[in-house]
Amino acid sequence: MNEVKHRKLKISVLRYNxxxxxxxxxxxxxxxxxADGMTLFIAxxxxxxxxxxxxxxDYVCRAGICGSCAMLVNGRPALTCRQLTKDLGDEFTLAxxxxxxxxxxxxVNTGKWMRGMSERLETWVHAKEQEIDLRRIEEPMDPELAxxxxxxxxxxxxxxxxxxxxxxxxxxxFVGAVGLNKIARFKIDPRDTRSDDxxxxxxxxxxxxxxxxxxxxxxxxxPKQLPLQTQIAYVRRKMVAMAFS
Amino acid sequence: MNRTLEVIAGSDLVERPRRSRxxxxxxxxxxxxxxxxxxxxxxxxxxxxxxxxxxNALWVVARTFEGYYFFGHRYPVIVSIxxxxxxxxxxxxxxxxxxKFPINYRQFRxxxxxxxxxxxxxxxxxxxxxxxxxxxxxxxxxHLYIIMSNPGKIGPYESSFRVWDQHLWPxxxxxxxxxxxxxxxGLYRLSVKWNWFGGSxxxxxxxxxxxxxxxxxxxxxAIGLATLATFIKIGITAHPIYGERYVPTWQQDALPGHGGQxxxxxxxxxxxxxxxxxx
Numbered sequence: 001m002n003e004v005k006h007r008k009l010k011i012s013v014l015r016y017n018x019x020x021x022x023x024x025x026x027x028x029x030x031x032x033x034x035a036d037g038m039t040l041f042i043a044x045x046x047x048x049x050x051x052x053x054x055x056x057x058d059y060v061c062r063a064g065i066c067g068s069c070a071m072l073v074n075g076r077p078a079l080t081c082r083q084l085t086k087d088l089g090d091e092f093t094l095a096x097x098x099x100x101x102x103x104x105x106x107x108v109n110t111g112k113w114m115r116g117m118s119e120r121l122e123t124w125v126h127a128k129e130q131e132i133d134l135r136r137i138e139e140p141m142d143p144e145l146a147x148x149x150x151x152x153x154x155x156x157x158x159x160x161x162x163x164x165x166x167x168x169x170x171x172x173x174f175v176g177a178v179g180l181n182k183i184a185r186f187k188i189d190p191r192d193t194r195s196d197d198x199x200x201x202x203x204x205x206x207x208x209x210x211x212x213x214x215x216x217x218x219x220x221x222x223p224k225q226l227p228l229q230t231q232i233a234y235v236r237r238k239m240v241a242m243a244f245s
Numbered sequence: 246m247n248r249t250l251e252v253i254a255g256s257d258l259v260e261r262p263r264r265s266r267x268x269x270x271x272x273x274x275x276x277x278x279x280x281x282x283x284x285x286x287x288x289x290x291x292x293x294x295x296x297x298x299x300x301n302a303l304w305v306v307a308r309t310f311e312g313y314y315f316f317g318h319r320y321p322v323i324v325s326i327x328x329x330x331x332x333x334x335x336x337x338x339x340x341x342x343x344x345k346f347p348i349n350y351r352q353f354r355x356x357x358x359x360x361x362x363x364x365x366x367x368x369x370x371x372x373x374x375x376x377x378x379x380x381x382x383x384x385x386x387x388h389l390y391i392i393m394s395n396p397g398k399i400g401p402y403e404s405s406f407r408v409w410d411q412h413l414w415p416x417x418x419x420x421x422x423x424x425x426x427x428x429x430x431g432l433y434r435l436s437v438k439w440n441w442f443g444g445s446x447x448x449x450x451x452x453x454x455x456x457x458x459x460x461x462x463x464x465x466x467a468i469g470l471a472t473l474a475t476f477i478k479i480g481i482t483a484h485p486i487y488g489e490r491y492v493p494t495w496q497q498d499a500l501p502g503h504g505g506q507x508x509x510x511x512x513x514x515x516x517x518x519x520x521x522x523x524x
Contacts, residue, residue, distance in 0.1 A: 076364075166368050170355055200264060201264050206268055210272040213345055215365075216437060227447065229437055230443055230447050233437075242266060243270045
């Protein structure tokens with residue numbers, strides 16, 4: 001049997017514990033032998049298991065569905081469970097997503113931010129209360145529309161688009177691509193009774209869609225390849241139309 | 246009472262239940278003013294670069310915009326008014342666009358850090374747009390004010406004297422670079438912002454737009470640099486006759502002793518151009 005020679009990876013991780021007043025952000029480098037089909041998620045677990053049990057990072061599903069494991073890989077937001085180490089050089093850096101509250105090392109609290117965004121934008125179907133009748137058969141939806149809806153509903157709220165957004169970095173109240181994508185999603189949903197006027201109340205200012213400067217960092221780093229550029233353009237057109245209505 | 250509105254507005258509230266439509270209008274106007282200015286810059290480059298086809302070509306273009314071929318007389322005030330309109334547009338666009346600038350050192354530092362770390366093309370291009378836009382506050386204003394306040398002084402010699410003898414070539418060189426990068430990036434950004442040419446494959450379209458954007462920038466920079474070089478060359482060779490107006494070749498033959506009346510300015514006695522100029 002041929003012995004396959006594996007690369008030695010040098011992974012520099014940004015370490016910092018905001019709970020500890022003595023802690024200063026610094027880079028710590030771990031050396032690790034690469035394995036076949038290794039993802040960053042596997043590499044990080046190996047580091048924690050064999051090299052440093054104190055290293056903090058998040059994960060749940062290991063399959064790009066839960067959105068917990070996003071971090072900066074070589075400065076760009078990515079999901080560690082989807083990032084193969086073979087697509088990276090021998091040396092690379094890992095850092096926590098900015099914008100979100102830092103828990104420690106690579107672990108951030110995206111949930112808190114996402115909850116705030118969801119409450120602010122009311123990201124749920126607004127049906128007319130009196131029409132809710134659980135015994136009635138649901139209105140059928142055109143399959144094409146359903147496809148379109150599910151396409152943008154694939155968002156896993158990992159926070160990559162927010163961390164990759166120059167506007168969100170500069171202006172903390174900016175709603176981000178994740179929020180604007182949700183507005184687009186509920187706008188095309190026929191079950192949602194909200195009008196453009198109602199959506200304008202939610203994103204019709206410089207913290208909303210008009211804050212977006214079209215840097216498209218969001219679109220280019222989205223691990224689910226959501227069509228964020230066109231979704232934001234769609235919301236922008238609809239909201240600008242309100243100015244002349 | 247008007248005071249009521251003042252008090253409500255001063256308290257950061259509005260006297261109506263729904264949100265203001267102004268953010269939408271401002272967003273639209275920023276894009277619209279930028280588009281008009283960028284398209285104007287393309288046309289402007291077309292007119293100015295006529296010098297590459299010879300002195301007569303620029304003379305004809307300049308006189309055309311003074312209405313000479315429509316009214317039989319030159320009305321340089323038309324050019325001054327046009328320059329004033331463009332200056333107003335520039336000021337309006339600057340006022341709208343400055344809302345997006347990093348507004349304090351913290352934002353500036355955060356964006357620079359983000360940009361260096363991300364190494365993302367469109368993010369870096371935005372910063373280039375901020376820098377060139379900031380430069381244009383000053384460069385474009387100086388240029389437009391000079392054109393506005395010097396009616397009738399656009400021509401092969403007149404412009405060359407301005408470029409060379411009046412030492413404006415460094416300003417024009419910087420202005421050219423700032424305008425071409427700012428306008429090119431701006432048009433690309435407008436296309437992706439409003440998804441104008443997205444079609445069925447917006448990612449492919451965006452890639453195409455980016456390539457086109459660079460091609461257009463290189464094209465206009467090449468023409469612009471050649472044009473500026475031509476003005477400098479004319480400025481140097483015509484230095485001994487500084488102040489003289491250019492007379493197109495077909496009028497030179499008709500005039501006795503090489504001096505005489507070039508296209509007359511409306512309401513002014515015909516000026517005589519003399520060899521040796523007004524030095």
